Every structure is written in structure tokens, then in C-alpha cells.
Amino acid sequence: MTTQLPLCDVAVIGAGPAGLTAACELAESGRDVVVLDEQGAPGGQIYKGVEKVFADRPQDIRPLGREYAEGKTLTRRFRQSGARYQPGVSVWQITSDQEPDLALGLIENGSARMLHPKHVILATGAMERPTPFEGWTLPGVMTVGAAQTLLKSSRLLPEDDVVLAGTGPLLYLYVMQLKKFGIRPQAILDTGPPLSLRTSLLGLRALITCPQAMFQGMRWLWGAGVKTNMTRGVDSLKAQGGDHLSSVSYEARGRRHELSTSLLLVHDGVIPNTWLSMSAGIKHHFNETQNCWVPEIQGAGLTSRDCISIVGDAAGIGGAEVAMLQGERVAREVDAYLEDHQHPQTSIESGVLRRQRWMRSFIDEAFPSTAQFQSPENDIVVCRCEEVTAGEIRQVTERGCMGPNQGKAFTRCGMGPCMGRKCGLTVSRLMAQVRGVSVQEVGHYRIRSPIRPITVGQLADMESILKGDNQSVLSANSS
Amino acid sequence: MFRLRTNLTDPVTFSFEGRRLTASRGDTLAAALLASGVFIFRNSPVSSAPRAPFCMIGNCYECFVQVEAMGVVQACLTEVTEGMQITKVSNQIDELGMDIKEVSKE
């Protein structure tokens, strides 16, 4: 392979449904597109491992479900699209708007390099909402998404003693998938509230507008509830054990229960993965309904920073269907933007997309995040890395710390390797509660690069053509 | 936690803390270790409490392990390869055996 110049028209970060669709559209219309993803294969979270499953484990296609299998169509299209695919690459920085040019810092095979695209599309997807509760740092406690990832990519199935706890569609989907693999969890502890009239009405609208998705959802819920040990109205979840989880206890209908288990899977919905967009200085705001920070989007996917667009769950949770529909719109917008750097007239959202959004507002209402996780008690560790408790956060706030940045300086909360991914939401929420103001007003950690690990040596050895002297490289490319 | 897998397709051999283990080619280190019954990946550098993978998609950093010739990596984002030697990340501070002393008084 000849050495490639570190240039391209569009760099897409994330090879999930959103990034792949956008990349296909742009590459098929002749743009030079590079797709970067830190996973080893395309598909993102929902279609993780889909190529491998089709190639090596065809018997698993059915139990993983029809929605999963659809991912194969997308990855096949992508492989033929002409987009350059670079798996196993982590993006650790986007240069700030104070630097001479827009560039991405990449880590690949243990060394760092830079890529200089004309436009960047962030399709970094979602991550699971933090779930602080007693014992959540014990080995043996994982997220539902983590277990599902292990199932899709490596066919790891939990033992029968597994307990699931929390709320949200992903939890029910996973239970449904387990059922098809012949596994019946010991218990499913549903922490969500009972369905209200308002949610039922929203559900009705969603049913009329999106019957297919609704039926699918009902299948999951129904499938999960029937013949499984589901307990609703669960509160005060605790994980117990010495070096490893040994039991789970909880309250339901006013009584405390205990189950012995080696694996507890928790879930409380998903939130946009905004660490890269925040580190790039893009404006974000707090979305109260989805209970998460979302980037401010102009048009289909443009942001407050020139030449950076966001698409898919990273722009606000919408699910895979929306991610793909948005991927097409954002690709068209970027294609036009590349011509004249004017914000193009935004195409109106299609009916399908609008209907998907109604569906989403039903999901948002039906699965609000769990109160116990939103307001953890004082002795609960909220920052897993630095082991800072909710009580410490409340205390510094009461003593005049107005936001998470000062709080971080005083307590080290959010200073560890995860850079606040597992405590950011909780800390802002706790501070807002103490101060009696909105999460928006309290704000979020200031996120700075590197958002993925890079060593002193890797940064020192990196070749960089910043400082504006990449003109020569640009002309070398065009000749 | 997880069921052991039978008849691995295309197995690779690797080791953790000197123990010889096998995994499927293409597995992440985290999957390979969990499937081999390894539950504790590291100890918290703050309290030494045991820790293991939590998110599997690169966000919690609980899965750090030391890989020979690679350094510390996130096990959920790194593929296992033939012969890989993995150990726990050490938090042990060796006593330097040197007190801080005023250099100029030597």
C-alpha cells in the first residue's frame, strides 16, 4: 500500500448506522471519505459484529433478531461504497478553532498521527446513562449494553443466575434475545414507573404513526414480561459482595428482597456520546425530556463550529432508524456545504423521520430515567475513577461550589481516566438539586482533549503538519 | 458470570498473569478474559478495590490491562492476538529508598 496523504474531503467518526449511511451517500456521489472507528468492524453498537455473525455464526442470526440482521445490508453497501475504512483507530482530538487548520488526532497501532479533512462528521453514537448505586463498582456488575455487546461480538451468554435491573428498551430487547438463546434470567427488576395516561396517549399516537416499530417494541416488552421473573416498581437496589458480586438486594412493594447471583446487569437508557463534540468546543444544551446533554444542531447536522456536523445518536437519541435517515440528510447537507461553505437550505424532514420522532417521544415518556440513580444517597460513589461520593459533591456545592468544574478542582471528581463519562451527568444533576436550579444553569465539565488515551511518547513522536504549513501538502494532493 | 464457550472457531492462545488461555480470533481482550472466567481485571489506584469491565464500549476505563510490548490498553477496544501476554496493571509503588534531602548539604 502506498502511503496516503493525510487528507480527505470528509472524515466520518463512527461506523454505526448514522456514520455508515452518511459515508455511503457521500462516497457514492464521488467524495473522498474516510471512516474512522475504534472498533474492529463496521456496524456501531446496534450492529456490532454483524459481519462476523453472518460469516461464522449463522445460527445466531435468528435469535439476535430481524433488526440486527438488517445491519448486514448496510455494511455490505458500505464495503462497496468506495469510502476508505480505517477500523481500530481512536480519535483523541479535534483541533480547536484556534489552530491553523481543522485536523483530527488519531491513534492507530500504538502510534499517533493527524488527518486533515475538509469536513468532519461526528457519528459517535450513544452510551449508557450512568447508574450510581451501592456496589456498582463491584466486578460482576455490568451494564446491559455491555453484556449485549459480548453476546453480539463473542457469543458470550450469561449464566442462568443473571439478574437484570433498570429500565429502557435495550433491557427488554436483550431479555428477548436471551430468551431465544434459551436463557431465562433469574430476575428482571424493573425500576420504571407504571405507565401513565399521558404515556398511553403518546403510545397510541406512536402506534398509529409507527405501527411496525410499536409492534416490535411490544413484542420485546411482552416477550420480556411473559414467562420471565419480572418485578415492577423496584427501588433501593444494592449490589453486595467481597471481591466479586455475590448478591443483589432491592425493595419492592414495601419489602426488602435478596437474590444471590454472580452477574447483575443494569441499564437506565442511553445518552449521546458527546465527549468528542464537547472537546471540540461545540455548543451543547441540556435536554430535560431525554435527561442528557445534546449538541446544538443547525439545519440537518451542522453545529456551532464551521466544518463539523453531527449525526445519529450523538446528536440526540433517536435510534438506528433515525440515525440512517439523518445520515442521508446530513450527507446531502455536507455535500452542498463543501461547495460554498454556506449553510444550505435544509430539506424538510420526511414523514418517516417525523413519525420516528413521535415514536421516540413515546419511548422517552415511557422509560424515564430511574429516580434512585438520579439522586444517589450520600455514601454512594458517583465518580468510579477517583471514588468520590455523592455526599462530597453535595457538600462542596453547599459550601459555594457553583458547578462541576470548580467541584472537580476541589474533589478530583471527574479527573480520572474516564474523564467524567461515568459521573458527568450525575454531578451536574446533584449540584442542580442542591442549588435549586436547572442542570443547564449548573453546566457540564469542560471536556478537553485527549478524549482517548495517548502516551507522552506517542504525542512526542507524532508528525504534525499544523502551523498552517500544510499548504504544500494540499497542493501535492491536487496535482 | 458468563457461560464458558465450547468448540471455539479459529482459537488463539494467550496468557493472563502467566495462565495460558484460549479465545476466538476476533474477540476483544475483555471478551476473551471474561469467557475464560477472569473476573478481576485490575485494582483501583485509589482504594485498591477490585474492578472489571463495566461498559464494554470504551467509556468506563475499568478494563485497563497491561499487554507485553503494547503497554496499558483498554481491554474492550483491543483485539486478542496469538501469544499475547497480559498482566494486571501494577499500582504498587516501590519504595525509592531515597529520602528527600537537601542536595546542597551533601
Place this chain on the structure above:
Amino acid sequence: MTKKYFDVAVIGGGLLGSSFAYGFGQAGLSVALIDEGDNAIRTARGNFGLVWVQGKGEGMREYARWSRKSADDWGNFSAQLSELTDHDLGYHQSGGFNISLDEAELQQYLRMLEGLKADAGEEGYEYELVQGRTLAKYLPGIGEDVAGATYCPHDGHVNPLYLLRALQEGFRKHGGCYLPLSSIDQIQPLKSSGFELSSEGRQVASCERLVIAAGHGSVGLGQQVGIRIPIYPEQGQIIVTERSTEQLAYPTNMIRQTDEGTFMLGASARDVGFNSETTTDTLQDIVRRCASAFPHLRSLRIQRNWAALRIMTPDGFPVYSQSEEFPGAFAFSCHSGVTLAAVHAQDVCRWVVDGKIPTDYRCFGPERFDVSTAN
């Protein structure tokens, strides 16, 4: 409640303001510490944590003396503060090394130290050149190509975040009143004496004495009471690594290890206005220098980078001033707020209580810049 009349109000909750507020509290005064919110430009949150004497004061002997005095007082100051607040500040007066990577750098630095020594005369100026094997004994892992380092026994380091937290905590324990989310935009001198401070038309506090220590915010505030503060921002970038089992017992000019085990690498200097974004080339300069000095630290993971804005004066020395027009109003700015924390909390607080800056310290006044503009 906001109508309360304080003995003294301090504007700015950074390192300077918090040191003063703590000092006034200790002196038994009623104090208000007025600060902005979470996203303010706050130099105090982004510094290297050196309590540093070595190399300071070229061109102004009083500054060398002042830094040295603060370093000497730091031990007591820190012990008192730790005891009051039950917070360990991570302070160590271990002495520190200034590493010079190549011979030219080393010779230039030595010439400067010679000059400082000559300047100091009888008072003396302690430092020592350490090279080769001896250097490796004190700084294990030091690169073989490093030309040498100078050691100064008065240097030390501290966790600057814990220092800030302890100062504010100590101030609180002394009964001080912290007023955040109050960006002061108006200072109204009162008829007889004293000042009234307000923010967006809201009265925040009134006070007998006023101390302006608002970092870069001081310029505009000073103008309102007839004090000119010639400062400008100079950006500095810092890198922090993961916690490591490697050990570095002494702080140096380019790298130091914290009590948590992390390494701080820095700090660069750039003149880029009020911009606190890090830049790739500067970060690379920092890691390249550190990697040359300590090759064995190359494998450390970088945990965080940041940029903060130094408060620079045209000659690099502090600007301490008092209002002639409105007695009782003072303004203090400097770029070594960690090093000088001890003298700020003690000596400078006394000046304010006494109502004037002693003549011995008038050399730090902004008038020194007038001379050059006059001719």
C-alpha cells in the same frame, strides 16, 4: 442580607483573593469574598503548583527577596492552614531542580543565577549545579543527554487545587461570607468612607476596605477607583498524566509529581489573548522536552491537557497598588500566586488593615512603568 457592611470585601475568588480573604479572616475582620461562577476565567485552577524561588527577580532584587520570604514562610503558613481545615495541601519544601536540556541553555541559566547572586550581595543566593551521575541519583531516569540542572533548597511544590480549597475552607471557618455568581461591575465609593459593590444593578455588598484581586477582571474594576493595572494574559499549557508507580522526589521547572502519583508537565508560555484552548504544537513542545529529560516517562498515558491564562505584567513582577483618590481601595495582581500565597495571606493583609502599602514595597506599584512612558 446583601446590605451587610463588611470590614473588607475582596473581589475575586482565585488564589490571590482567597489568600487575602483567609488572611483577613484570621486577623479577625468580617470579610466578604466575591466571585463569579463555574466558567469564569480562573488562572488559579490551571497552574503548576510550584512554590518557586530559583531564577526569580532578575532586574528587581526586591522581587527575589519577596519570593524567598514567602517560600520561607510557606511551611508555617501551610501547617496552620492544614490544621485549621483538616486538608492536606500536598506541600513539600524539598528543594527543586531547574533542568537545562543542552549546554547553551545551561550556560545562559547559570549566568542569570550568577547575576542574581551578585545582586543579592550579603543576603546570599543559594543554588548548586548538579550534573551527570550525581544528578541521576536525585532525579532517577534523567536522560543521559541532559546538560545539567541547578538545585535550589528553597523551592518546593504544593497541590494548587487543594491550596485553593483549603484557603476558601479556612476563610469559611473564620466566619467569612462567600458570595459567588456575583460579577461586580460597579464600585460606588461612599460619601464618608467605604464602598458599595453591585453586579448588574444588584447590590452585592458594602465594605470599609476594598481589595481588588480579580485576576484579569481587575483592570476594569481598578479604573473605577482610579487604579491603573497594566496586566495582559499570557497563555500557559499543562499536561497531566495518569497516576504512575514511577517516582520523582523533586519538583523541576518542567515536570513534577503530585502526591496522587500523577505527573504534571509544562508549562508553556504563549501570548494569545483571552484564549484558553490548547494547541497541538505547544503540547508537543512540552512532551518533547519532558521526554528528553525523562525518557522513561514516555510510556505514561496523558490524562488531561489544559491551558490557563497567566496574569502578566510588562516586567513580570507583581503590581500592588492603592488608590490615592479613594483611600481604602487596593488592587493586587501577580503571576506567582502560589509562591506568594504565604506573604499575601500575612504581610499584604496587614498592609490593608494598616491602610497603606509600606514604602519598602512601593517598588511594586504601577508607577514604575510611568518612568519609561515619560521620557
